[in-house]
Amino acid sequence: ATPMSIMVGVGKGAQHGVLIRDAEALERMEKVDTLVVDKTGTLTEGRPKVVHIEPAPGFDAATLLRKLASVERASEHPLAAAIMADAQARRLQLSPVNDFDSPVGQGVVGSVDGTRVVSGSAKFLKESGINVDAVNAVAEGFRAQAVTVIFVGFDDQVAGFVGVADPIKMNTQEAISVLRSEGIRVVMLTGDGKTTAQAVGRQLGIDDVIADVLPQDKAAVVQRLKAEGRVVAMAGDGVNDAPALAAADVGIAMGTGTDVAMESAGVTLLHGDLMGIVRARRLSQATMRNIR
Ligand code: ADP
Ligand code: MG
Numbered sequence: 001a002t003p004m005s006i007m008v009g010v011g012k013g014a015q016h017g018v019l020i021r022d023a024e025a026l027e028r029m030e031k032v033d034t035l036v037v038d039k040t041g042t043l044t045e046g047r048p049k050v051v052h053i054e055p056a057p058g059f060d061a062a063t064l065l066r067k068l069a070s071v072e073r074a075s076e077h078p079l080a081a082a083i084m085a086d087a088q089a090r091r092l093q094l095s096p097v098n099d100f101d102s103p104v105g106q107g108v109v110g111s112v113d114g115t116r117v118v119s120g121s122a123k124f125l126k127e128s129g130i131n132v133d134a135v136n137a138v139a140e141g142f143r144a145q146a147v148t149v150i151f152v153g154f155d156d157q158v159a160g161f162v163g164v165a166d167p168i169k170m171n172t173q174e175a176i177s178v179l180r181s182e183g184i185r186v187v188m189l190t191g192d193g194k195t196t197a198q199a200v201g202r203q204l205g206i207d208d209v210i211a212d213v214l215p216q217d218k219a220a221v222v223q224r225l226k227a228e229g230r231v232v233a234m235a236g237d238g239v240n241d242a243p244a245l246a247a248a249d250v251g252i253a254m255g256t257g258t259d260v261a262m263e264s265a266g267v268t269l270l271h272g273d274l275m276g277i278v279r280a281r282r283l284s285q286a287t288m289r290n291i292r
Contacts, residue, residue, distance in 0.1 A: 018276045026280075031249075036234045040238070049165055056159055063159075065162070069086075097112055104240065116153075121193060130158055135151075149193065180205065188201050190209075219244040232248045237258065257272070
């Protein structure tokens with residue numbers, strides 16, 4: 001495209017909250033045939049709330065939440081923020097945490113009042129030597145309702161789980177429908193568990209769901225699709241999405257997300273509104289038509 005037509009396209013995008021950083025992103029957008037999209041904070045609002053607390057037999061909800069929040073206080077994850085908000089609303093007295101660790105995309109672990117508290121995915125608890133069977137059936141019922149389940153272990157026993165819900169953003173449904181009707185293949189890519197991810201996918205008509213993905217593996221999925229000959233746009237908001245945004249033909253960051261994501265992307269959607277992807281495609285088509 002000519003510099004002039006690119007400038008016009010970039011200007012029109014900016015008027016609609018679509019910030020286009022490089023000319024290549026604008027040129028490639030019309031050729032995109034696959035959209036890989038992160039779940040939390042991209043399809044959903046990214047402001048999760050605690051909707052359920054389930055202590056395992058022999059444990060009580062107040063202790064469960066108090067020790068959990070004491071560990072999550074040291075985490076910057078949106079799930080930790082949800083737990084902290086709930087603990088604050090209940091005015092729980094938190095304890096200091098020792099030996100804190102937070103393996104990315106898995107959970108957190110720390111010592112609280114002499115108890116080793118492990119919080120995270122079922123996989124993370126299993127790897128930490130904790131069997132979650134005592135609460136897993138109840139948890140599965142919540143997951144089927146699109147709730148994210150955070151398992152909590154005290155020492156080597158499961159103490160229960162916390163259910164966290166994150167509503168789908170207002171314009172997500174429309175954006176996904178339009179893109180699909182234009183023949184774009186939509187793939188959800190998330191670190192969350194399979195049942196929860198599929199429940200969100202079902203609400204949006206996305207049946208291509210890749211769940212339980214570690215941050216370092218998100219970029220590999222994008223690379224694989226490119227190797228299959230697809231022209232891939234990747235939309236995401238988190239630090240864990242940055243490598244995948246950089247690997248995609250067009251990286252699309254949510255303006256509501258982290259700076260690292262925006263720095264790795266060619267396009268930023270100012271308000272995190274996914275209809276911006278539809279607009280960016282229209283602009284790309286108009287820009288490229290002008291110069292042919
Ligand atoms: P996403 O791809 O949806 O943005 P992440 O890669 O950030 O998800 O996290 C993946 C999973 O790791 C979460 O669904 C959760 O099970 C676990 N996890 C991450 N951080 C925490 C935390 N602070 N507390 C508990 N669990 C966590
Ligand atoms: Mg995210």
